Amino acid sequence: MMLLPAIVLVVIFSYVPMAGIVMAFQKYVPNKGLFGSPFIGWRNFRLLMDYPDIGRIFFNTIYIAVMKIVAGLFVPITIAILLNELRREWVKRTFQTLVYLPHFMSWVLLSGILVDVLSPTSGVVNQLLGYFGAKPIFFLGSNDWFPYAMVISDVWKEFGFGTIVYLAALTGINPSLYEAAEIDGAGRLKQTFHVTLPGMMPIIVLMLTLNIGNVLNAGFEQIFNLYSPPVYESADIIDTFVYRMGVQQAQFGFATAVGLLKSIVSFLFISFSYFLAYRLANYRIF
Structure with a gap:
């Protein structure tokens, strides 16, 4: 009975819409519906393979997603280790709360902030660069800079x-290991490499392997709110x-394909x- 509401929601919003997959094999006409639109077989998929920019779009997706996965793994681990070294508990909790707050903000809100912060004329970042004699950079309008702006803002x-996940992993490391390393003459840096990182390795491997499934999810909401036609070459994922083809150009069958x-x-x-997570980190769904 407790699971019933969740099961009903999953069926309604996840399984019932799967009937729309049939549009990938149709020349879909809205007023004719799913059962009245003519079937065209694999034509939409052939059009997809022949589309001139499809290779670039897949490359952009994988390129941005992989950078996000790598940076999203390295930065939280580093911050978690640094926070773990703080001895004042109130400082640790305050900093932890501050870095956790952006997670709850939507990209609709953050995109407006980033447009102002990264503005080439009045943005704080370019003003700081100007103090060092650098020329203004149009981060959101340059194909050279846009992917990196997406990665950095996503990591932020x-x-x-x-960080919270890795801090939880740090609490599971036996303190006696640090005491033994200190007795053997290991400083804080050597303790980090020989005790802390090996103790975190199971959760690191788990998080990395689970993120492999997101390699084709480069962040629609973020990029949609920040990109523009001048940066389609490097930003289009x-x-x-799919949004432009299906919603803006009404090519429903092609977009579904x-x-x-x-x-x-x-x-x-x-x-x-999940197979790697099971073999490398003994993680199981069931």
Whole structure:
């Protein structure tokens, strides 16, 4: 009985909409519906393979997603280790709360803040660069800078949540290991490399393998709120491409085919990541 509401919600919002997959094999006409639109077989998928920019779109998606995964792993681990070294508990808790706050903000709100902060004329970042004699950089309008701006802003928003996960892992390390290392002459840095990191390794491996399933999710909400036509070359990802094709250009069948292909590849990555999590970190869903 406790599970029933959740099961009903999953069926309504996750399984019932899967009937729309049939549009990937149709020339979908809204007024004819799913059962009245003509079937065209694999034509939408052939159009997808022949689309001139599809290779670039897949590359952008994987490139941005991989950078987010790597940076989103390195930064929280580093911050968690540094916080663990703080001896004043109130300082640790205050900093932990401050870095965790952006996690609760939506990208709609944060995008407005980032547009102002990264503005080439009045933005704080470019004003700071100007003090050092650097020329203004149009972070959100340059194909060279846009992907890195997305990665850095995403890490800034989410690293507080990851820090909590790794701080929890640090509490599971036996303090006697640090005492033994100190007796053997190890300083704080050597203790970090020989005690702290090995003790965190199971959760690090687990988080890394689970993130493999997100390699085709580069962050639709973030990029959609921050990109513009001048940076489509480096910013256009699968999800934004599906949005433009399906919603803006009303090519429903073609957009569904793209989304279906992405879902199939993502399913394979997720299955592989859970297999690795089981083999490397003994993590099981059931």
